[in-house]
Amino acid sequence: MSMYTRQHYGNFTLLKRLCSSNYLDRKTSDLYRQLYAKILACGPITLAEYMKEILTHPTVGYYTTKDTIGQRGDFTTSPEISQLFGEIIAVWIINEWRKITKESIQLVELGPGRGTLISDILRVFKKLNVLDKISVHLVEVSPVLSMIQAKKLCIESKNSELKVNENQKNSVTHYREGVTKDGVKIYWYYSINDVPREFSIFIAQEFFDALPIHKFQKTDKGWREILVDIIQEVKQEKFRYVLSQMPTAACKVYLSPNEKREHVEVSPQCSIIIDYMSQFLWECGGFALVIDYGHEGEKTDTFRAFYQHKLHDPLLNPGTADLTADVDFSLMKEIAEKDNRLITFGPVTQRKFLKSLGIDLRLKMILQNATNVQKQQIESGYHMITDEDKMGNCFQVLSFFPFVLKDHLKKWPVAGFENQG
Structure with missing residues (x-):
């Protein structure tokens, strides 16, 4: 002890x-x-450890044991609210893909939720006759959600026996595989590191905000880490925050000596994944799109919880609510652009991104054949994902492309980011 x-x-x-x-x-x-x-x-434990245990514990974790998304869950996402969202993302993918290559691609989604976004993307791909050039790769740690995804997307699926050989081509790194009614193959992985290293398009929609964070507070004695401690008089299932007595190792490793803020949140796992993805795209080709709550290094205390779509005390009744924190897009960009591996575009607001890609025109098209009830639902979903006082401004969109395409993309600007870069 x-x-x-x-x-x-x-x-x-x-x-x-x-x-x-x-x-x-x-x-x-x-x-x-x-x-x-x-x-x-x-x-006391770090907040990162607290979040990891609550969200991804293999037997009692929030994400690993239940379906948490939608009206009956604790939060909802843009793909669940409106089909317009997935359709616009699909058009963006095809548009950027065709600028670079006509070869087949791997479509990779990190944290695919209930599979709704991929389902909408595949529907558009089918209409535009490109299904024969893709395979789908889903990075999902939740057995419950992977089953929901398989049921939504596949006519048949099965568990796979993980097997890694010296000959990488004969390795089996996916734990589940299936096929859609249109013959598209889908694979499931526990980690982005397991995705085959080929030309890939990465999509991460509300993925990074759920990764564990460390919290730090500047005091008159220097930086201290905010930890999670027990409340000894047990009256309810609740913990409390305490400050570390001395600077922790995390203080020394994750905090910049030039940090100006008094309170800082850092996600090491986010940095590791972005670094891996950047190296992947630099070596294998492709591009990525990240859509999430976020900021550019100016925000401080953003850690929060949602229970039944309302804000909730993150330290009360652990495991019953979703835990989230805003993503630091400036740190993402810094990691991706290191050593001229990638170039980045954005972040721009979700509203600006969707509108610049023609969501208003698509809205008019689908309203033409809708019933009055359907029109109300479609318009309501549209406003929820685009209005400034709803999801339109609180979500940011960031894209990544290999540095070698820098001059090419000046000639053919990335859609949705035309004034960026």
Whole structure:
């Protein structure tokens, strides 16, 4: 037991009480009991560890054990709200793809939710006769969501036995595979690192905002990390924030010496994924589109939770609510542009991106054959994803392309980002 724990708790009395059947009511959740016991034994944990346990614990995690998206869940996404969103993204993909190559592509989505975005994209691809040139690759850690995706997208699917050989071509890195009614092959992976290294188009819509973050606070004694601690008098399933007594290793590793803000949030996992994706695109070709809550290095305290579509205390009843934090697009751009691997365009608002790609024209087209009830639903969804006081401005869009295409894309600007770059 650490010195901090000895000073804070005195001895093992609390731990023994916790282990007794009567200390924590049997009705308390398994996740809360596990976190409580861990903190009690080892001291406060980082917010990154707290988020990781809550969201992706293999047996009791928020994402791994339930369908959390839609009206019956805790949050919804643009693809779930309006088919217009996925259709416009599909047109953008084809437009940029055809500027670069006519060869086949891998369409990769990180965190595909219920599979709605990919479903809408495939519908547009079918109408434009390009289905024979794609395969779909989904990076999904949730067994529950992967089953929902397979049911929505495939006429048949099966689990795959992971197998990695020295000969990479014979490796099986996907854990599930299926085929759509139109013959498109779909593969599922636990990590972006497992996706075959070929020309790929990456889509990440509301993916990075759910990755674990570290939180830091500047004090009169210097930087301290914000940690999660127990509340000893157990009256409800709730934790509390505390400051580290000394600068943690994370303070030294993740904070810039030129940082001007008083409060900072950093997601190491986000940085790692962007770095890997950047190297992937530089070596194998392709491009990427990221759509998420975000900022350009100016925001501070954005960590929050949503329960039944309303803001919720992130430290109350862990595992019952979605946890999220705004994405630092400036850090993404810095990582991607390092060593001239990629060039970036954006971020621009979701409203500007969708409108510049013709969503208003598409809206008029589908309203022509809609019933009055359908018109109300379609228009309501359109306003939700584009209006400035709804999703239109709070979501940002960022794209990545290999640096070698810099001059080419000056001649043929990336749609939706014409005044960027």
